[in-house]
Amino acid sequence: MNDYTLYYWPLPFRGxxxxxxxxxxxxxxxxxxxxxxxxxxxxPPQEQPVPFMGPPVLVDHAEGVTLxxxxxxxxxxxxxxxxxxxxxxQVALTLKVVDDANDVLDDITRFGGRSMWTTGEWExxxxxxxxxxxxxxxALGARNGLTEEGGTLLGTPAPGLADIVTAVLxxxxxxxxxxxxxxxEAEAPRVAALSRRMMATPALKTLKDDTDTRFGQAWCGGxxxxxxxxxxx
Amino acid sequence: MNDYTLYYWPLPFRGxxxxxxxxxxxxxxxxxxxxxxxxxxxxPPQEQPVPFMGPPVLVDHAEGVTLxxxxxxxxxxxxxxxxxxxxxxQVALTLKVVDDANDVLDDITRFGGRSMWTTGEWExxxxxxxxxxxxxxxALGARNGLTEEGGTLLGTPAPGLADIVTAVLxxxxxxxxxxxxxxxEAEAPRVAALSRRMMATPALKTLKDDTDTRFGQAWCGGxxxxxxxxxxx
Numbered sequence: 001m002n003d004y005t006l007y008y009w010p011l012p013f014r015g016x017x018x019x020x021x022x023x024x025x026x027x028x029x030x031x032x033x034x035x036x037x038x039x040x041x042x043x044p045p046q047e048q049p050v051p052f053m054g055p056p057v058l059v060d061h062a063e064g065v066t067l068x069x070x071x072x073x074x075x076x077x078x079x080x081x082x083x084x085x086x087x088x089x090q091v092a093l094t095l096k097v098v099d100d101a102n103d104v105l106d107d108i109t110r111f112g113g114r115s116m117w118t119t120g121e122w123e124x125x126x127x128x129x130x131x132x133x134x135x136x137x138x139a140l141g142a143r144n145g146l147t148e149e150g151g152t153l154l155g156t157p158a159p160g161l162a163d164i165v166t167a168v169l170x171x172x173x174x175x176x177x178x179x180x181x182x183x184x185e186a187e188a189p190r191v192a193a194l195s196r197r198m199m200a201t202p203a204l205k206t207l208k209d210d211t212d213t214r215f216g217q218a219w220c221g222g223x224x225x226x227x228x229x230x231x232x233x
Numbered sequence: 234m235n236d237y238t239l240y241y242w243p244l245p246f247r248g249x250x251x252x253x254x255x256x257x258x259x260x261x262x263x264x265x266x267x268x269x270x271x272x273x274x275x276x277p278p279q280e281q282p283v284p285f286m287g288p289p290v291l292v293d294h295a296e297g298v299t300l301x302x303x304x305x306x307x308x309x310x311x312x313x314x315x316x317x318x319x320x321x322x323q324v325a326l327t328l329k330v331v332d333d334a335n336d337v338l339d340d341i342t343r344f345g346g347r348s349m350w351t352t353g354e355w356e357x358x359x360x361x362x363x364x365x366x367x368x369x370x371x372a373l374g375a376r377n378g379l380t381e382e383g384g385t386l387l388g389t390p391a392p393g394l395a396d397i398v399t400a401v402l403x404x405x406x407x408x409x410x411x412x413x414x415x416x417x418e419a420e421a422p423r424v425a426a427l428s429r430r431m432m433a434t435p436a437l438k439t440l441k442d443d444t445d446t447r448f449g450q451a452w453c454g455g456x457x458x459x460x461x462x463x464x465x466x
Contacts, residue, residue: 045365045372050329053336053362053369065322069332071304076325089298092309096283099302103286111344132278132286139277139284 004029007037007057012172012211013220014070014105015056017098020168021074021161023207025081054112071098078161085153085160093153097140097162101169104133105220108173113224122231131187137166138188146190155194159201166191167198171208176219178232237262240270240290245405245444246453247303247338248289250331253401254307254394256440258314287345304331311394318386318393326386330373330395334402337366338453341406346457355464364420370399371421379423388427392434399424400431404441409452411465 004022006029008015022029032040037055045051049059052068058077059066067073075095078084084091107129110117117125137154144153154162170191174181184192199208219225237255239262241248255262265273270288278284282292285301291310292299300306308328311317317324340362343350350358370387377386387395403424407414417425432441452458 045368046375048372050326051369051372051376053333053365063322065325067322067325067329069329071332072325072328075308075328076321079321079324088309088312089296089300091312092298092300092305093283095305095308096300096302099304100286103302106339106344110347111339114343115348129286135278136284136286139279139281142279143284 001061002028002030003061005059005061006031007040007059008055009037009221010034011215011218011221012176014102016172016211017070017101017165017168018056018058018073018077019207019211020164020204021077021081021083023203024159024164024201025077025083026203027081071095071102074098074161074165083159083161083164085156085162090153093140093144094160094162097137097154098165100133100136101165104169107133108228109220109224113222113227116223116227117231119231126183126231131183134170134184134187134191137170137191141166141190141194146194148193154191159198163194163198164204167195167204169195171195171199172219176217177228234294235261235263236294238292238294239264240273240292241288242270242454243267244448244451244454245409247335249405249444250303250334250398250401251289251291251306251310252440252444253397253437254310254314254316256436257392257397257434258310258316259436260314304328304335307331307394307398316392316394316397318389318395323386326373326377327393327395330370330387331398333366333369334398337402340366341461342453342457346455346460349456349460350464352464359416359464364416367403367417367420367424370403370424374399374423374427379427381426384427387424392431396427396431397437400428400437402428404428404432405452409450410461 004027006015006018008018008031040048040057041055049066050057050068056070056073057066057068058073067076085094141151141154145151146155150157154166156163170184174184198204237260239248239251241251241264273281273290274288282299283290283301289303289306290299290301291306300309318327374384374387378384379388383390387399389396403417407417431437
């Protein structure tokens with residue numbers, strides 16, 4: 001029996017944040033098949049274990065709790081596994097990092113592929129909003145003393161939820177999508193370095209290798225991943 | 234001197250959730266002009282009081298804290314003003330309600346008006362996702378015993394963050410956008426009733442009247458509000 005069950009697509013994207021927190025905490029989990037995810041998502045809300053629109057959905061078997069919404073799941077797991085910082089302001093800034101990461105995913109995928117990218121819109125996005133998102137993470141880190149040696153919100157001696165989320169967001173995008181790496185290095189060098197350090201820790205390195213084996217170069221999947229790759233190509 | 238400063242557009246939409254929590258808590262706040270919001274948003278991230286992409290931004294003057302991201306702000310205020318339930322699972326479900334509300338706003342506005350509605354897409358949305366969102370709130374309330382007399386997550390004896398967020402989301406949409414009221418009554422009668430009860434409490438009633446005076450029938454604003462109204466009309 002595993003500690004948790006994670007319902008998510010066979011992709012990194014939003015589910016990778018949940019996997020990373022579970023892996024970092026040394027928890028065990030299983031992931032039902034894509035058919036089971038589809039079936040759960042298609043149930044009427046009143047028949048779902050928690051009424052939800054889209055995965056990830058996490059079941060905590062020991063507590064008998066089922067949750068949806070990536071930020072809510074991460075907050076729950078961070079509280080349970082000691083990944084939240086001390087003090088309400090630092091907690092709120094950690095949640096802000098999670099919400100920002102969630103928005104970056106929505107932004108680059110146009111809210112789950114609601115429309116495909118055109119060349120002109122992609123150029124504007126990669127000249128304005130995408131570098132600005134990187135700068136936002138960099139500025140938040142810098143504001144809180146982030147260097148190669150540490151920091152008070154990102155880069156804390158014991159990594160917290162904000163570190164894991166930042167690393168999973170930017171390292172995964174930089175690795176899976178061509179050209180993002182160079183932009184991140186230029187716009188957010190401290191965040192790029194932090195993300196590499198975090199993903200080199202044993203639990204996250206093992207997760208990364210496992211993810212590469214399971215999903216190859218896939219990131220968000222679907223027609224919108226094809227659209228992003230067409231723009232990057 | 235007010236307790237807080239809220240930077241947000243002169244509209245209900247995402248900022249209304251922050252206003253409602255502040256009003257319910259009896260806090261005082263000022264709202265800088267739209268020009269000031271635009272100027273703050275346009276600053277380089279390293280010069281912003283908190284690096285952010287879009288408002289709401291909240292300044293807590295007593296604590297010297299500045300926050301962005303609606304869910305992070307609400308979580309912070311709920312912790313400070315006693316609006317969070319007891320127990321990690323109930324807290325996580327409250328955060329899920331906030332995240333769902335945030336997603337409903339993104340969904341109906343196509344992530345801030347990234348594209349406009351077409352008749353076919355709007356029909357699909359209002360036949361599938363929008364009623365499903367309502368059913369998700371209804372099922373979560375029902376699962377937790379929501380009736381006219383009370384409930385354990387929504388409709389608790391002392392209203393919590395989940396009640397305020399649910400009410401602000403659905404009452405405001407139902408009031409500002411024609412046709413939503415009837416759909417909510419059909420798909421989520423308990424949520425519709427809870428939302429009316431909550432918005433009739435003195436602090437939220439005063440806020441509602443003030444909002445109507447300030448913003449009239451405007452909801453999310455911009456070209457996307459015109460697109461939504463064209464579809465509804």
